[in-house]
Amino acid sequence: MTQQQTPSETRPYRNRFGELGLGEDAIRSKLEKTWSDLFYGDPDTRIYYPMDPDKGYMLDTGNLDVRTEGMSYGMMMAVQMDKKDEFDRLWLFSKTFLQHREGRYRHYFAWHCKPDGTPLSPGPAPDGEEFFALALFFASHRWGDGPEPFNYAEQARIILRACLHQGEQGEGDPMWDAATKLIKFVPEAPFSDPSYHLPHFYELFALWADEPDRPFWKEAAAASRAYLHLACHPDTGLSAEYANYDGTPAPIQPHGDFRHFYSDAYRVAANIGLDWEWFRADPWQVEQSNRLQRFFRGVDPADYRRYTVDGKPFDEPALHPVGLLATIAMASLAADGPDAADFVRRFWETPLRTGPRRYYDNCLYFFSLLALSGQYRIY
Missing domain, CATH: 1.50.10.10 (Glycosyltransferase)
Incomplete structure (x- = not known):
């Protein structure tokens, strides 16, 4: 992909909502209304x-x-x-x-x-x-x-x-570890956060950053894709919030235990889906997205929990169930299994979250809405 090319020039951006039979007017209306609600809506929504x-x-x-x-x-x-x-x-x-x-x-x-x-x-x-x-x-x-x-x-x-x-x-x-070319959790940390890994961003930095740094960004994209293979469990598809450079869950930190699948980790599914949509560079992403959706098959969002990466549920419910649903649905950009359309449909039928905890859920919601309508694009 050259600097001038985008998926719309080599192939159309995928419109997962359109594949469900939803019309362009309905999709555009939902996108515009959601923007308006988040940026200029009622006090309980914006x-x-x-x-x-x-x-x-x-x-x-x-x-x-x-x-x-x-x-x-x-x-x-x-x-x-x-x-x-x-x-x-x-x-x-x-x-x-x-x-x-x-x-x-x-x-x-x-x-x-x-x-x-x-x-x-x-x-x-x-x-x-x-x-x-x-x-x-x-x-x-x-x-x-x-x-x-x-x-x-x-x-x-x-x-x-x-x-x-x-x-x-x-x-x-x-912010990147020179030896592994992996992003750190913070500049001083000797570990990472799997949800920070955005190889599709690094592919573009390799085109537009300072010229001497462009080879690093290309290598970082490959390193992050390989890292996600390690960080995501081979059966459940779940990843920890914080993980070592070898993909294993990071030790307990002074500010908490982040060895499990919880709020930060939700974004991994969305990132993998968008990387596949933009670059189609790693076929493992299809298998991974199917795996994650299979794990959540039949689980009502009201019953989403904190999980160990091998899938054991805690009593603690998910703090951001709408955000988790949004990212599972966004995985349908890569998934080709029997669950992909069902998650897109469920997401379409789910409203924005309201109330004090709405911020994180609704950020993930809007990104998923953009992506699944084919409107999360390279410019």
Whole structure:
């Protein structure tokens, strides 16, 4: 795939909803209404809030803070929907309040702050940086670059430069492990988070990042695809929230036990589905997606739980059942088994989550809605 090619030029983006017989008008209407609900809807639904005069933020409604996860997700949603004003507001908030200007985290983003921009924790979470970078590249290609900080492509390259080279000229650590070419959980961590692995993003960074770094990104895409083979259980398809570089669940951390299949890990299915949709590089992804859907066959979302990676349920229910359903459905971009259409249909019939815990579920919901309608695209 060259820089100019996208799946729509080599083959159509797959519209899984259309394959169910749903009409284009109904699909487009649902997509537009969901955007409107999340960005401008009722207080019990929306997660985006503009800030006068020129900024905006995505609120983690369960924790009442602003996270790089949500900010970068919101930017990706906005560029996919061709919503430049919201994109620029989110980016300016992130640039102003979250991005470090000096020190060991220079050019990284503090992972969360208060809605008024007051800092909470300085450390970065690398999933934010990779989503920021690709959303910025897409913005550059859709809308063109403007004056700083809206020189989108250069802003993306600044982020990626830091991700690979932090610490070479002073303090700090890179976000990718040089030996394995795998993304870390945080720059200082000796382990990873399987849901951070986005080989389909790295394929594009290999086209658009600083030229000397492009071979690394190509190798990182291959390394992450191979890593997911190790991190996903061969029978259940489940993965841990945190995992070592060999794919085994990471040790218990001071802030909790993340050896099991829970909230972070839901995203692995969605990431694999989108990687298959964009690049078709790893046939294992089809088998993996079938495996995961088979595990959840017949399980009502109200009964989703925390699970060990080999499939033993805990008494603890899933904190984000709508988000989990959304990602299982998004796996249908790769799955070709008997469950794929059923999960797409169930997802289509499921409304947005409302209430205090809606933020994470509904971010995953919107990405799945984009992807399964063929609208999560390379720009």
